[in-house]
Structure formats: structure tokens, C-alpha cells
Amino acid sequence: MKGNLLKYPGRKWSKHESLWNEEGLRPHLPVTELFTPQSFKKMIEQHPVVFLKPDLGMRGQGIVKVSRVKEGECTIQTASKTYKRRGASSAARRLKKLIGGKRYIVQQGIDLIRIKGRPVDFRILLHKTNGKWKFFGIMGKVAAKNRFVTNYARGGKAIRLQEALSKAFGNEKLGDVNWDERLKSLSLQLAEALQKYYPNVTELGLDVAIDADQRIWLLEANTRPQYQLFRHHANRGLYARIASSVRSVRAAKQQR
Template sequence: MKGYMIKYPGRKWLKHVALSGEEELRDYLPDTEPFTPKGFVSMIDRYPVLFVKPDLGMKGQGVMKIYYKDGRIVIRTEDGRFSFQSAKFAALKLKQLIGTKRYIMQQGIDLVQIDGNPIDFRILLHLRKDATWKYFGVMGKVAAPNKYVTNHSSGGRAIRLHHALGITTQECEPWEKKLKEMALKIARGMKKHFPLISELGLDIAIDNEHRVWLLEANTRPQFQLFRHHSNPRLYAQIASSVKHIRADD
């Protein structure tokens, strides 16, 4: 497949299609489709929870959560809730909320939680001069109470991996190894399809059965989360690397 000559590919659907073409990555990808009312009716029949997201969007803005409650379908937005008797009526409401913008639908993942607040994770990688990827590490993000997105702008806070999983730092070492191996596979897959990229922030989910999922691959990622990493020098190293990588932009 010919690569996309885009330095900062933003469209979630484009990246999903590229990675789903890689056999070793498919098991990491939640079921994802472009939003259509007909497609939504079919998808909400397959999954108890869906997330409907802007195809182009950042910081969790515009993300909607759709789920079943008391036999009805609930659409939850950043500032409201809507409840419907049928998927067809819910689909029409979603179409109204979305308008002419492009959105995707993604299978909801039953995330690990702390005190009922969902957690996801950010892994950071930069391309070295020798064209190999440097793995900087992983940090968790806990959603604020009664929120379903974990972004800092929505009240989310940083958490270290072992705290998120409720294990010791020593017990966490196999997890660190597993996530690093996964991240490097994804980075190589992304580089194959988007040859101009040089940095990645992978948004990762771990579900209650400890299966790992890729929610999104960001190609110009925020990295402030790593201020809270256990290595006090890591943030400065990342900031220096970012400055060098983006100097030519």
C-alpha cells in the first residue's frame, strides 16, 4: 500500500483503516466505522456502549457516549443527556447533533477504573535519527467524577501505571514490557503508512479482562502528562526532543 505523505495525519478513520490493514495490529483495534444512522442502528445492536467521536478532533471535545439504560438508549454529550425508546430515534438525534461534520463510531471498551472513574493511558514515542523509535514510557489519565473522557481539559488527572492497575512497581514490569512491545509494533505500522511522521502519542485502553486496545494514534501529541512520571528528568528530555523534531515545521 502506498503511504500517505502527510506529516500530521489527523483523521481518525484514515489512521484506523491504515492500521487495520496490518494483521499483527488488528487485535488491538476496537470495532470502528464512519457514522451513518443506518450503521449506528446496526452497531448499537452489537455493543452495549458506543463512543461517537469527531473524525477530526482533539482533547475529547465533541465525544458522545451512547449506552443502554433501563431498556432505553441514552446519548450523553458534554452538556446533556437524551433518552430514546429505539435505536432509530437515537440515530436521528445523533445525525441532528453531528450535522455536516464527519464522525466515527467506536466500540466502547470496559476500562479499568479507580473509584468508578475510567482510566486510559498515553504512550509517547519519537523517531530517532537512525529511523528507530524511542519509547519514552506510559502514563495513565483518570476521568473526573461523572465524566467519560479522561482529558485534562475535562478535569482528568495523571496516574502512574502501577497505581492504575493496583499493583506494585515490580509487578508492573511485565506490563511495561508488554506495552512497549505493542507500542513499537504500532509505531512501525504507522510509519509504514505515514512515512513523514516522527512522533506518536498512543491512547491506549486496558479493559477489565486486562486486554489492551489502541483507541487512537496521535501524530502531534501533547506530553504534559509526563511531568508526573516517576523519572523526574523524563519531561525535560521529551520537551527537548519535541523542540528538535518540530524545529522544521
């Protein structure tokens, strides 16, 4: 398994498998399986919403949302179309046609926090330099109107962590939790765990969700992440430091 992970560092399924080996991190991982009609039917029976994602893919491309809207009926949403199917078997056949020969995962849908009805998740950025992971910061992404993906490349808008949490929960519900530290601590645990399987990875963009119960979930670990979101960070000098660090870690990798 380790050799495969090193060979295909971009595969969502392999990264999920590696993290699932870490028992302490499992509470933060959505239930995930490789897509087959059988695995889809099992998942949609257990979860009201599931997402299908290309095993190799980025920037929200090719993601499909499936909702069990009522007994015996599923709604399938792509970026441009919506299909209604009666029964999980019929939905599975439609999905198989949509996916074709590509390898997909099927993942438990998380009840993301929302602002004015739009889902919000967060990007955490880390780089490994001089043998240690450095945490750069967190930025939120609010989905564009009528979209279910938050990706910046898909029209998502940047939002700062505290602003997002305050709007989603209200300050009273947030209490005195230090969310920056909570997310930083988890992100460093995730980075160290991934390092066991991907020793050459020096960049991580962790997409995390916070649900209505204030539980943190890892949605995806990106090993060559975009960082344009951080132009909007409260620390005005942070984006330039990130860009400089990216140049350094990528140059060092080329010299290996």
C-alpha cells in the same frame, strides 16, 4: 489510500483503516466505522456502549457516548447534556442533529478499568529520531468526576501505570506480568505499522486502554501529542528530556 493518509494525517478513520490492514494488530483495535444512521444502529445492536468521535478532533472535544441501557432504550451523553431515546432509530436521528454536517466515526465502547468508578486509560509517548522510534514512557489518566472522557484538558488526573493497575486489579490479580514491557512492545509495533502510511510522522501519543480482562486496546493515535502528563512521571527528569526531543524532531521536520 496511501496518498489520502499522507494528506490527512489527523483523521481518525484513515489511521484506523491503515492499522486494520495489519492483521496482527486487529485484536487491539475496537470495531470502528464511519458514522451513518445505519452504521450506528448496527453498532449499538452489537455493543452495549459506543462512542462517536469527530474524525478530525482532539482533546476529547465533541465526543458522544451512547449506551443501550435496556431493550428499546438508548442514553446519549455529551459533555453537557443527556438525552434518552426509545429505539436505535430515534437515537440515530438525535445524533444526526447533534453532529450536523461534521464527519464522525462510531467506535465500540471498551470496558475500561476504573478507580472509584472513574474510567482510566493511558498515554504512551514515542518520538522518531535518527530513523528509529524511541519509547519515552507511559502515564495514566483518570477521568474527572461524572465525566466519561479521561483527557487531561477535560479535567483528567495523571496517575502512574503501576499505581493505576494496582488500584484497579489488586496486586494478586496482576501477577508477575511486566506491563511496562508489554505496553512498550505493542506501542513500537503500532508505530512501525503507522510509519508505512505516514512516513513523515515523527511523534506519536498512543491512547490505550486496558479492560477488565487485562486486554490492551488502542483508542487513538495522535500525531502531534500533548505531553504535560509526563510532568507527573516517577522519573523527574523525563519531562525535560521529552520537551527537548519535541523541539529537535519539530525543528528537523521544518528543515525538510
